[in-house]
Amino acid sequence: MANQAEKGVPGRSYAIxxxxxxxxxxxxxxxxxxxxxxxLVRSDLAHIRAHGLKVDSPKGDFHLEKVDAYASPxxxxxxxxxxxxxKSTENAHLAGVLPQVLKAGGTVLVxxxxxxxxxxxxxVVPDSPILSGLCFLxxxxxxxxxxxxxxxxxxxxxxxxxxxxxxxSAGMRDIGGDLEAAGIEIRYQEDWRTARWxxxxxxxxxxxxxxxxxxxxxxLMADPGLRAxxxxxxxxxIAGAGACGFPMPADFRDRMLEDTDAxxxxxxxxxxxxxxxxxxxxxxxxxxxxxxxxxxxxxxPAMRALHAELAYIDRSVRRDRR
Amino acid sequence: MANQAEKGVPGRSYAIxxxxxxxxxxxxxxxxxxxxxxxLVRSDLAHIRAHGLKVDSPKGDFHLEKVDAYASPxxxxxxxxxxxxxKSTENAHLAGVLPQVLKAGGTVLVxxxxxxxxxxxxxVVPDSPILSGLCFLxxxxxxxxxxxxxxxxxxxxxxxxxxxxxxxSAGMRDIGGDLEAAGIEIRYQEDWRTARWxxxxxxxxxxxxxxxxxxxxxxLMADPGLRAxxxxxxxxxIAGAGACGFPMPADFRDRMLEDTDAxxxxxxxxxxxxxxxxxxxxxxxxxxxxxxxxxxxxxxPAMRALHAELAYIDRSVRRDRR
Numbered sequence: 001m002a003n004q005a006e007k008g009v010p011g012r013s014y015a016i017x018x019x020x021x022x023x024x025x026x027x028x029x030x031x032x033x034x035x036x037x038x039x040l041v042r043s044d045l046a047h048i049r050a051h052g053l054k055v056d057s058p059k060g061d062f063h064l065e066k067v068d069a070y071a072s073p074x075x076x077x078x079x080x081x082x083x084x085x086x087k088s089t090e091n092a093h094l095a096g097v098l099p100q101v102l103k104a105g106g107t108v109l110v111x112x113x114x115x116x117x118x119x120x121x122x123x124v125v126p127d128s129p130i131l132s133g134l135c136f137l138x139x140x141x142x143x144x145x146x147x148x149x150x151x152x153x154x155x156x157x158x159x160x161x162x163x164x165x166x167x168x169s170a171g172m173r174d175i176g177g178d179l180e181a182a183g184i185e186i187r188y189q190e191d192w193r194t195a196r197w198x199x200x201x202x203x204x205x206x207x208x209x210x211x212x213x214x215x216x217x218x219x220l221m222a223d224p225g226l227r228a229x230x231x232x233x234x235x236x237x238i239a240g241a242g243a244c245g246f247p248m249p250a251d252f253r254d255r256m257l258e259d260t261d262a263x264x265x266x267x268x269x270x271x272x273x274x275x276x277x278x279x280x281x282x283x284x285x286x287x288x289x290x291x292x293x294x295x296x297x298x299x300x301p302a303m304r305a306l307h308a309e310l311a312y313i314d315r316s317v318r319r320d321r322r
Numbered sequence: 323m324a325n326q327a328e329k330g331v332p333g334r335s336y337a338i339x340x341x342x343x344x345x346x347x348x349x350x351x352x353x354x355x356x357x358x359x360x361x362l363v364r365s366d367l368a369h370i371r372a373h374g375l376k377v378d379s380p381k382g383d384f385h386l387e388k389v390d391a392y393a394s395p396x397x398x399x400x401x402x403x404x405x406x407x408x409k410s411t412e413n414a415h416l417a418g419v420l421p422q423v424l425k426a427g428g429t430v431l432v433x434x435x436x437x438x439x440x441x442x443x444x445x446v447v448p449d450s451p452i453l454s455g456l457c458f459l460x461x462x463x464x465x466x467x468x469x470x471x472x473x474x475x476x477x478x479x480x481x482x483x484x485x486x487x488x489x490x491s492a493g494m495r496d497i498g499g500d501l502e503a504a505g506i507e508i509r510y511q512e513d514w515r516t517a518r519w520x521x522x523x524x525x526x527x528x529x530x531x532x533x534x535x536x537x538x539x540x541x542l543m544a545d546p547g548l549r550a551x552x553x554x555x556x557x558x559x560i561a562g563a564g565a566c567g568f569p570m571p572a573d574f575r576d577r578m579l580e581d582t583d584a585x586x587x588x589x590x591x592x593x594x595x596x597x598x599x600x601x602x603x604x605x606x607x608x609x610x611x612x613x614x615x616x617x618x619x620x621x622x623p624a625m626r627a628l629h630a631e632l633a634y635i636d637r638s639v640r641r642d643r644r
Contacts, residue, residue: 225630308547
């Protein structure tokens, strides 16, 4: 396959780690915009090599006929930016992948859910800049090499450091610029922790309850008892974030509920994972935030109950997969 | 079929309403002990008429070859005692059944779960004495006309009245005596409400969580997060009962947990109902107790969350059955 760099495509090269609903979508947009994008692909390799990547989207369907797809990190040339877009449940593979696919001094952009999945990337490439990326995206895999984008798509970018806020760097704006040029709305945030806690206010109730009950967001919102439970869990996450030093605006909970009312009915990834009997992202979305809340002296009983219920289901799925 | 009364069997006659895990078990014990027992049967009629009722039990298997089984209340001669043993979800049928199968002045013994299922019987036969019966029984239907008794079997009897405690009457002791003569352990309680609230301390966490998670009691107890959640829900029920005027001993929660640890792994009826996509007994076990707790100014957030989750599942089951 012809290498795009040889054809004179300028600028940063991107490695997409996980060519699914998130990585497949954003990676395809970058490639369509002319970036050099290399996809690490697990299950769909033969299909993608033969047929490329197809994206259905309300913003316009498109089809990338030629895609740089790789079965293993060893085959992939090192890139300037690695976009980590597989599920956080797979992060044990990072040690074998990141050093292979990332140039010295390259940046990792972590597009994973939950609190502090970045630390797992940072542990593997401690000298590389790490960016937190929070995706506000409704999308799903529709088939081999085929992504269905449903709605939204903005990314909130923040520079990651275990030590705290890092401000907005020039390198962050460069990558943000590539994403914006690909048609992706980018918001910049000074403190990655604020960004992560805010996103948890949505993920904690909706991902877990949809997975537990086999529901979509509209099903929860139409049920008064569950709507009240969603609000109660949001209040717990907001109070927990406040206890950890990340207070939110007074109307944040109500805005989240209203935004969800305005959304098309959506099945979060955790619900799809449970349906498909795949592991769920419980550590990043429940376990770590609950640890932080407990350390800060907070309580979150409804969130804790939901975590216990999901963990029971997840363990039986993992047991069956052995 | 020869009527047992004609053969000179003395004493009270019993109508069993609902020949399943509960009614089939207790009714068979009464019949085996020589009582005149008439079974109202829904799905297994032909099988039971042809083959009788079979009970497997650690206390000894037995087989009633001849069983007085009826397809409709109109065919059944009126009895001295009607044992209400179908699920409380079916109580809309009471108006068409109780007046047919109960002699004037006859007694209704309500062997249903939850808070105040008796009021539905009392509304239909307001002049009949009503007894509350709380079954501490592990049993299930194993097939047509076939009950598998797993463990326990005691019944706590109390005289029912919406007004409050009624003490222990002679009529109650007569029926209790018949049950004891059939090998059933009977405990008498002065106040039916105390008995019902105590049983809820077990039913609220185990029935709902087992149904929600597809678990048995041992699965919950072996999982530290779920065990903590069971204890938290028990505390809420105990506090709610206290707010309603029915305080419990200080060690009641821990005794319940220990008793459950000592039990063989058990799937409560609500779990079997969910698996079989039958309606669940949510009103009696969750809805009414939560109403009473709210009226008394109490809170039970974990119980309320569990109720909201189960109600969502139950509604989708009922929608599919239409």
